[in-house]
Amino acid sequence: MHDYKSLEEQYGLSLYPKREAVLVRGAGALLYDDQDREYIDCAAGIGVANVGHCHPVVVEALQRQVAELMVVPNTLYNDKRSLLLEKLVQVAPQGIKRAYLCNSGAEAVEAALKFARVSTGRTEFVTAMRGFHGRTMGAVSATFTKKYRDPFAPLVPGFSYVPLNKIDKLDAAVTEKTAAVMLELVQGEGGVNLATKEYVAAVRNICDERGALLIIDEIQTGFGRTGKNFACEHFALQPDMVTVAKSIAAGVPMGATLLSDKIKVEPGMHGTTFGGNPIACAAALATLDVLVNEELAERAVESGDYFEQQLLSVELTQIRSIRRRGLMIGIELKGKVQPILEAMMDAGVIALPAGATVLRLLPPLVIEKSQLDVVVKQLHLLLK
Ligand SMILES: Cc1ncc(COP(=O)(O)O)c(C=O)c1O
Numbered sequence: 392m393h394d395y396k397s398l399e400e401q402y403g404l405s406l407y408p409k410r411e412a413v414l415v416r417g418a419g420a421l422l423y424d425d426q427d428r429e430y431i432d433c434a435a436g437i438g439v440a441n442v443g444h445c446h447p448v449v450v451e452a453l454q455r456q457v458a459e460l461m462v463v464p465n466t467l468y469n470d471k472r473s474l475l476l477e478k479l480v481q482v483a484p485q486g487i488k489r490a491y492l493c494n495s496g497a498e499a500v501e502a503a504l505k506f507a508r509v510s511t512g513r514t515e516f517v518t519a520m521r522g523f524h525g526r527t528m529g530a531v532s533a534t535f536t537k538k539y540r541d542p543f544a545p546l547v548p549g550f551s552y553v554p555l556n557k558i559d560k561l562d563a564a565v566t567e568k569t570a571a572v573m574l575e576l577v578q579g580e581g582g583v584n585l586a587t588k589e590y591v592a593a594v595r596n597i598c599d600e601r602g603a604l605l606i607i608d609e610i611q612t613g614f615g616r617t618g619k620n621f622a623c624e625h626f627a628l629q630p631d632m633v634t635v636a637k638s639i640a641a642g643v644p645m646g647a648t649l650l651s652d653k654i655k656v657e658p659g660m661h662g663t664t665f666g667g668n669p670i671a672c673a674a675a676l677a678t679l680d681v682l683v684n685e686e687l688a689e690r691a692v693e694s695g696d697y698f699e700q701q702l703l704s705v706e707l708t709q710i711r712s713i714r715r716r717g718l719m720i721g722i723e724l725k726g727k728v729q730p731i732l733e734a735m736m737d738a739g740v741i742a743l744p745a746g747a748t749v750l751r752l753l754p755p756l757v758i759e760k761s762q763l764d765v766v767v768k769q770l771h772l773l774l775k
Contacts, residue, residue, distance in 0.1 A: 396413060410733075410736055412424040412430070417444025418444055419446075419758075420757060430739050431765055432755065434743045434753060435755045436642060437611075442638070442641050442685075448680060449674055449678055449681065456471065459669075471672035472492070475679075479679070485623075485628075486630065487649045489650045490647045492671075492672070493648070494665050496646050497525030499636050500525050500527075500573075501527050501529045501530055502648040504570075505660075506648065506650065506661070509660065511603070511604060513568055514549045515549040515566070516533060516550050516569065516570060517565055518534075518553075518574070519553060519555045519575070522535050523535070523580035529547050535552045551564050570604065571604040571605065571631070572598055573606040574606070576591065576623065577617060579745065580745055582714075582746045583720065584714065595629070604653060607623055607630040607633050608633075609621050610635060612716075614637075614682055615682050615687040615717070616638065616691060616718060616756070617691065617719050618695065618716060620682070631650075631651045633648075634648055639679075640671050641677075643675070645671040645674070687757065688756075690757070691717035694718055694760070694763060695718045701763065706775075707770070709725050710725070718752070720751065721750070722770075723749050724748050725748075726748065728747060728749060729747075731773055731774070735769060754766075
């Protein structure tokens with residue numbers, strides 16, 4: 392038998408802090424390692440497997456597609472791509488009329504930044520402190536965390552960062568040179584921080600007043616995670632662009648930049664080889680069907696409420712606060728999160744950090760109550 396861990400360590404780039412397990416298969420909210428040990432997955436590939444691992448509807452669509460056609464250049468039409476573009480615009484937040492298909496979150500952000508520049512003729516961007524938008528040069532320039540940015544300086548110029556929910560700071564930062572403000576409505580990597588209703592309304596007004604576009608990064612919040620198909624819906628917010636990726640195709644790499652009529656792009660200005668390829672489009676079409684037919688956004692509300700009630704049914708001295716929308720859950724701890732994550736993993740639950748002291752749970756939206764009960768029981772033991 393191969394020693395998979397040594398192979399990755401020897402031949403991979405050590406960019407990620409690794410945990411011990413070698414995961415080889417999954418179903419719903421469960422994962423299995425190469426020793427056939429079962430885990431409850433509260434990470435979902437970092438917010439990717441919203442419909443659960445290997446959902447049969449997605450598996451079947453993929454199997455059919457790979458036997459039919461795996462590549463079509465964007466210079467030709469394709470059945471799955473056309474159908475997906477229509478469906479994406481149908482489920483998207485208000486005001487979205489078109490979509491650009493790509494392969495990852497960072498690519499969706501990169502396209503949004505380029506489209507904002509050409510549509511406004513402006514070059515400056517305002518983003519949020521503790522925001523995270525990806526690792527490519529534009530996306531990392533938009534990202535607040537210095538350790539992600541500083542080693543790669545000089546970055547794309549023109550970015551400034553304002554604290555979330557401070558209207559006066561945003562008001563001072565957005566000028567007639569600002570191409571766009573870009574925000575996550577629930578910051579994922581930055582600690583599960585929730586934008587307030589007043590702030591979101593003010594952001595929209597300030598952008599309109601100064602002629603700046605509003606880009607909402609829904610890469611982590613999209614497709615049911617927060618209890619609505621998109622977090623924008625909690626605020627009845629009409630964005631000018633929305634970036635999506637992660638859960639759009641249940642694990643097949645895909646991203647998209649969703650666009651309102653304010654975005655003007657000329658032929659040839661931007662493009663991609665793999666974006667919108669038939670395999671990813673077939674997976675995304677099936678994933679969106681599951682999202683709607685199984686009412687996963689509603690399920691995220693129910694399961695999130697249930698989890699929080701059960702968790703708080705006993706006094707837990709290690710918890711400072713809980714920040715949550717649907718099944719996007721941040722538990723701010725009084726101490727470090729790392730030992731808790733390790734103890735959870737030892738007991739068969741995979742969870743995530745969001746900074747040094749926040750335990751982040753992003754389980755598949757299909758997670759069952761009995762599985763949440765196991766997670767709660769464990770947290771009761773670890774955080775009492
Ligand atoms: C809000 C947000 N934006 C952008 C990204 C980058 O996406 P990707 O890793 O697919 O490039 C992430 C990834 O975690 C994210 O959470």
